[in-house]
Amino acid sequence: DQQVKQNSPSLSVQEGRISILNCDYTNSMFDYFLWYKKYPAEGPTFLISISSIKDKNEDGRFTVFLNKSAKHLSLHIVPSQPGDSAVYFCAASRERMKTSYDKVIFGPGTSLSVIP
Amino acid sequence: EAQVTQNPRYLITVTGKKLTVTCSQNMNHEYMSWYRQDPGLGLRQIYYSMNVEVTDKGDVPEGYKVSRKEKRNFPLILESPSPNQTSLYFCASSLGRAPGQPQHFGDGTRLSIL
Numbered sequence: 364d365q366q367v368k369q370n371s372p373s374l375s376v377q378e379g380r381i382s383i384l385n386c387d388y389t390n391s392m393f394d395y396f397l398w399y400k401k402y403p404a405e406g407p408t409f410l411i412s413i414s415s416i417k418d419k420n421e422d423g424r425f426t427v428f429l430n431k432s433a434k435h436l437s438l439h440i441v442p443s444q445p446g447d448s449a450v451y452f453c454a455a456s457r458e459r460m461k462t463s464y465d466k467v468i469f470g471p472g473t474s475l476s477v478i479p
Numbered sequence: 480e481a482q483v484t485q486n487p488r489y490l491i492t493v494t495g496k497k498l499t500v501t502c503s504q505n506m507n508h509e510y511m512s513w514y515r516q517d518p519g520l521g522l523r524q525i526y527y528s529m530n531v532e533v534t535d536k537g538d539v540p541e542g543y544k545v546s547r548k549e550k551r552n553f554p555l556i557l558e559s560p561s562p563n564q565t566s567l568y569f570c571a572s573s574l575g576r577a578p579g580q581p582q583h584f585g586d587g588t589r590l591s592i593l
Contacts, residue, residue, distance in 0.1 A: 369521075395579030406483070406569050406584030407522070414579060452521060456579065466537045467512070467582070471521035 366390050367455050369470040377478050382440040384473050386453030389434065393455040393468075398427060398438050401450045401472070410451075411438070443477045450474045481506045485570050485585035492560060493593050500555045500588050502570030510573040511553040512537070512582065513545065515566040522569065528553055560592045 368387045376382045386396070394415045399407035413420040413427045413436065420427050426439045440447055453470040483504045492498055504511065512527040514537075524537030528547040542564055544556040553572075557564060567589050571582040 367521075372519075397579065397581060399584075404586070406571070406586050408584070409581035412579050412581060454522075466524050466527060466535070468524070468538070469514070469522035471519055 365471070367453055367468045367470040369451075369453055369473045371473050372471070373474040373476070375476045375478060376443045378445055379442045382438075382443045382447065382475055382477065384438040384440075384451050384453075384475065386436045386438075386470055387434060388436075388455050388468075390455070390457070390468075391431075391434065392457050395456045396427070396429060396436050397454045397456075398425075399452045399454060399469075400447075401452065407452055440475075443475075445477050445479050448475055448477045481583070483570055483572055483583050483585040485568070485588045487588060488586065489589050491591040491593065494561055495559050498557050498560060498590075500557075500568060500570075500590070502553045502555065502585060503551050504553075504570075504572040504583070505551065506572060506574070506583065507550065508572035508574050508583070509550070510575065510580065510582075511547065512571045513543070513553070513555045514569045514571065515539065515564075516569065516587075517566050525555070525568075557590075560590075562592050565590060565592050 397412040398410040400410050401407040411425045429436045450472045452472045456467045486501045513525040514522040523539045526545040528534045570585045573580040573582045
C-alpha cells in the first residue's frame with residue numbers, strides 16, 4: 364500500500380504556462396515533504412521542501428502548497444521551461460525523535476514534458 | 480566538488496554470486512541511505528544509517544545488507560542476489576539528522592541479475 368501517491372504518471376505543458384504536479388499521502392504522521400527532480404542517467408536532485416506547520420513555500424519559479432486536511436500537496440512551476448522536463452518525485456518523512464527522522468517514503472514520480 | 484560516488488555504475492551478474500555496491504560521500508554527512516527505483520514504484524528505501532555503526536531498515540530490506548564503519552562509506556551488499564533484485568540503485572546522503580534535510584544522490588547503479 365503506497366503511502367505517497369502521485370496519480371499522474373505524466374504531464375505535458377506548453378512552455379511559459381504553469382505546471383502543477385500533485386501528490387497525496389495517507390499517513391498523517393508525516394512532518395516534512397520534499398520534491399526532487401530527476402533527469403535521465405542522473406540521481407534525483409532536491410528541489411523544494413515544506414514542513415507540516417506551513418501551507419506554502421516558495422523558491423523562485425517553484426512553489427509547494429500543502430493541504431494537511433486533504434493530505435495533499437502540489438508543486439507549481441511558473442513559468443514552465445523546457446529544462447524543467449524531468450521526472451518529479453514527491454517524498455515524505457516523519458520525525459522520529461527531536462534530532463532525527465525516520466525513513467523517507469517516495470512517490471512513484473510524475474514525468475513532466477515542457478513543450479517549446 | 481561535493482558528491483556522492485557509487486561504483487560500479489553498471490553490473491550484470493548471475494544469481495547467487497555475492498556482490499557489493501560501494502557508496503562514498505565527501506561532504507561529512509551523517510545520514511546515508513540506499514534506494515532502489517523500479518518502474519511504477521518510484522524510489523523505495525532499502526536501508527539507512529544515521530551515523531557510524533547505526534543502521535536501520537527501510538521499506539524493502541530483504542536480501543540486502545549494509546554496514547557503516549566509516550562516516551563517508553555506506554556499501555550495499557547482496558549476499559545471494561536473485562533476479563528480483565534487478566533494479567536501479569541510488570545511494571544518498573544528507574548533512575544532518577534533522578527532519579526534512581534534503582538528500583544528495585549519486586548517479587545510480589544499474590544491476591542486472593540473470
